[in-house]
Amino acid sequence: MMVPVALLLLGALTAVAGPRLLARADWADREPVVALWMWQCVVAAVLLCCGLSMTLSAAAAWQAVRGQVFATAPHAVVDAYALGTAGPWAAATAVALLCGALWSLAMLVREVVRSRARRRARRAELLVRAPLLPGEEPAGGRLVILEGERPDAWWLPGATPRLVVTTAALRRLRGRRLDALLAHEQGHARARHDWLLHCSAALAGGFPQVPVFAAFRDEMHRLVELAADDTASRRFGRLTTALALVELNEDRGVFGPAPAPHAEVPRRVHRLLTPPDRLPALRRLRLTATAALVPALPVLVAFVPGLRALGR
Template sequence: MSAALLLLLWAALVTTALPRLLAGARWTHRTPVLAVAAWHALGVSATLALALAVRQLADPSPHHHAGLLHLCGLAVPAESAARAAAGLATAVAAVPAALFGAAVRRAALARRRHREVLDLAGHHGVLPGAVVLDHAVPTVYCLPGLRRRVVVSRGALDALSPGQLAAALAHEDGHLRGRHHLAACAADTLRRCFAPLPLGRLAGPEVRALLEMAADDRALRSHPVTALAGAMAVVAAGPAPDSALAAGHHATARIRRLAAAGPRPPRTARLLGGGAAAALTALPFLLACLPHLA
């Protein structure tokens, strides 16, 4: 079987069957950070598989003289045909990179516009480390980035107990410390690249929910489950801009998760899971080399 066919079969698997399996897996809610890494690994693996398949289709010769790196498309080819093939592969791989950069920039511009409104309409100093908005609906959210903001509405101040408010703020701090906005932009890139396929349809909502769960886990390090779940229930319907990360997003699934929370998988299992995610990204190179090494 040719390397190009192997790579195309793997790309089909990683964009159709594996996303469905990952979306239905029960372990993802127990280790949301690892699950987010797995979603991104699927996207990287699919992109590399397609890029290397294009290279093999454009220049299928084995290039034995150049060694293993050339077979995998990593060495700089001397022949004009091989150079053109490498250029096509680079162009394929550059599309998601460009879309990710555009998503980051688009989100940053939206946050800047909203931050300018907050600086004019919000109240500073009422709640340390946060901007308070005169809004009756309870909402708590953050604007990540270099000039980050945590936003709390008057409705949230009135409705939340001190413990619930502290848990909600810790949740937002988890978003900021984890730089979850970048992971969200990467998921948006997968949606744009693979929109007709399960990988594109599932990655966005799944990653968004997992990021909220990861921020919950951060908040639970210093706050009780009851305070965090209570805060979620209060701010679940609160509005927030698309570029923000809000304490009330996916509240139903998160409260259900907290109610059924079990022990985290052991460290060894988490390390093995991280290794498996890394292996997903490396497998296309092995598939590109395999037929030539047989």
Template sequence: MTVALSLLTGIALTAALVVPSVLTRADWPDREPVLALWVWQCLVATVLLCCLAALLLGASAVFHTFRAHVFSAASPRGTAAYDLAAVPPWTTALTLLLASGAAWTTAMLARELADARRRRRLRRVHLRERAPELPAGLPAVRGALLVLEDEYPDAWWLPGSPPQLVVTTGALARLTSHQVDAVLAHELGHARAHHDWLLHLSQALATGFPGVPLFAHFRAQTHRLVELAADDTASRRCGHLTTALALIGLNEHRGVLSCATPRPLLHQRVQRLLEPPPRLDPTRRAATTMAATLAPLLPLLIAVAPVLLTGIRH
């Protein structure tokens, strides 16, 4: 039990405090934003599973009633392999800390989802007020694309069921038809990949645990990488140059090419589209994907290792 708790705690601390800084300094995420998003998700899942496994083991050692439920289906030999009677004195404090963290995480996720639902509802009400009236006889459902009368060039994706793409007449007037296709492909890339869920998760964790570097980096990198991934979706369909020109056309009034700040995100996106970086070779891409996918299994393996070792010995 002591070894398992120590390993789980050590892995969680390493993944939460050390790995994020290494990952943010790497250059390959800009070349493979979809893969980078997966790596970040697996890293966060590994930390959360470490905490959950440590919580279950600690609670089983501290609370006899909880132990009876967790090990109800285990054999006496399997239960004895965890040596729940010989636990270090800090187990109770660690268990209470992890239980508080789990409750706080759940509360933060619930609050973020409730706030997102409220914001989405208000935006839809605002859109209905701004949307032009339909001629009599036409169906009330406008479909997935909504055009707003507004000289300000803009386009965005509104999550929901169903998701809706919104574009202003200012954007339609400023962009060519191919550039409009690129903008819509970009927004559809967000919708199809369900990027809103990633953004909600990263926001909830970073807000709930502001002192944890992993969650702060996860939020910042998620906001950046989802845009790069959507840019790649648009460029595969409409071309890199068309997508870059569409991005400039929508954002030139915001200073997309300004050098006043050191490489802002819009500037980085335009430069990346104009000079597409080479992708990782298939071998490295497959190895990174496999390593990230297997990482969340490590805390589960540590949690069940005593039972597995007991079975091997007998």
């Protein structure tokens, strides 16, 4: 009964090697969408390893679980997994992994609840600062103009999503620069980046001692901004998008001697002004396909004994 152990070792190897390989990749900033996909595949592979190991350990420890997991499997397949030879560690492993799964789910629920509470608070604030006019429907428009002295814009997701722009941003950004800013926020909305941020924050918050989850959260925050920048620059040009970023953030001190709170903004502007060549389409396809194989590997490891038994 070595498959659960092999899956745990594979999960640990993926958790260690995956982030290191992605950190060494010189193409991540050039292809943020591909990098986002690869990070998701690495984390999915780690979670799959844990989930499959938990299932097989539980099947080895308890006959009731075994009957459910292998309900329609031939006897040769069940014998191939040698479930009856498992020691007392099987039950302990299954319980530990189940606790980890339940904790992950609880952290995700907590993150979603907190996010919804923040959205409700921001919507209530919007109603106070930008009240509905007589006869105006609550869901009548997706664009909200908010009186504000600081230029800003953000996408407020939810059942009735809103794109909020302050009057200072309208005064400072004109024409195509304003359009580029709005396209950036719409790029976040179309790609559902909010869910990526929720999931990565839940894993990092639930398992702060696991480096792969912390790296996943940090990279999601960085890469979603680069992807949204590319969405805007494809429509309105890199120079226009870079100027929009500069004008939006120049009063926040991000381009000064100590731009710690928004250190990524100058790097994003530099990336837009000195764009690296995109990867060839064939290499992007190879990277995407290779990443898809990473979460498929734990599934293959879990099914190898059964497939061998069927092939005899």
